[in-house]
Amino acid sequence: MSVSQPARDLARPIDVETSWFVAPPTGSQSDDIAHGILNEAQVRARARELGAAITRDYQHISPASPLVAIVTLRGAIAFAADLLREIDLPVETDFISASSYGAAATSSGVVHILKDLETDLEGRHALLIEDIIDSGLTLSRLIDTLDARRPASLRVCALLDKNKPCPIREQPGRLAYTGFSIPDEFVVGYGLDYAQRYRNLPYIGVLKPSVHARGEEQR
Ligand code: IMP
Numbered sequence: 001m002s003v004s005q006p007a008r009d010l011a012r013p014i015d016v017e018t019s020w021f022v023a024p025p026t027g028s029q030s031d032d033i034a035h036g037i038l039n040e041a042q043v044r045a046r047a048r049e050l051g052a053a054i055t056r057d058y059q060h061i062s063p064a065s066p067l068v069a070i071v072t073l074r075g076a077i078a079f080a081a082d083l084l085r086e087i088d089l090p091v092e093t094d095f096i097s098a099s100s101y102g103a104a105a106t107s108s109g110v111v112h113i114l115k116d117l118e119t120d121l122e123g124r125h126a127l128l129i130e131d132i133i134d135s136g137l138t139l140s141r142l143i144d145t146l147d148a149r150r151p152a153s154l155r156v157c158a159l160l161d162k163n164k165p166c167p168i169r170e171q172p173g174r175l176a177y178t179g180f181s182i183p184d185e186f187v188v189g190y191g192l193d194y195a196q197r198y199r200n201l202p203y204i205g206v207l208k209p210s211v212h213a214r215g216e217e218q219r
Pocket residue numbers: 075131132133134135136137138139185186187188192193194
């Protein structure tokens with residue numbers, strides 16, 4: 001049996017240029033976290049409970065007109081991925097990205113839609129999936145905007161709630177599903193960001209104040 005000779009170029013090892021080498025990072029994102037407050041297992045277990053409740057509450061929904069799950073970008077992505085898989089119903093999923101205008105517009109009740117739904121909400125049962133309710137202002141303006149489209153119903157499922165007074169709390173049945181009540185601290189991870197970072201942390205934790213300070217300096 002004869003074995004072909006390797007081509008000359010393949011026989012010669014490639015020189016590793018040391019300049020290619022990138023030192024592995026010594027730290028990780030977790031170095032910026034003061035302490036964790038919720039781990040992945042806790043979030044998933046809660047998503048299972050909420051998904052079961054939603055499945056029960058909407059069990060009579062017509063398959064011809066499925067529940068419209070509205071995921072708010074970008075913070076709710078991780079929670080929504082867990083929650084949606086726990087809802088055993090016909091569901092259509094859509095996405096919206098909204099931000100409130102600055103202080104000057106706070107009284108105008110206007111929300112700036114950066115990416116709108118593709119679904120017509122008129123006559124549809126809709127469930128808004130949110131990451132966190134802090135002041136609740138963005139959410140209450142978003143609800144006003146979506147209500148104007150005349151859905152059959154519009155409820156909110158939020159993963160986290162900081163329990164501050166806000167108008168939507170006074171609307172009966174609106175905040176129908178809430179994951180966890182948390183202290184009034186800035187949290188990141190599991191979809192939640194600080195300056196667009198940390199969304200990929202597989203748990204929720206409180207950001208170290210020194211990281212905020214670093215961010216302020218860079219501005
Ligand atoms: P709100 O209008 O004050 O309720 O907050 C609007 C948005 O700010 C939320 O949907 C989040 O995207 C973001 N946010 C509020 N609190 C936190 C936090 O503790 N960590 C990360 N994002 C937050």
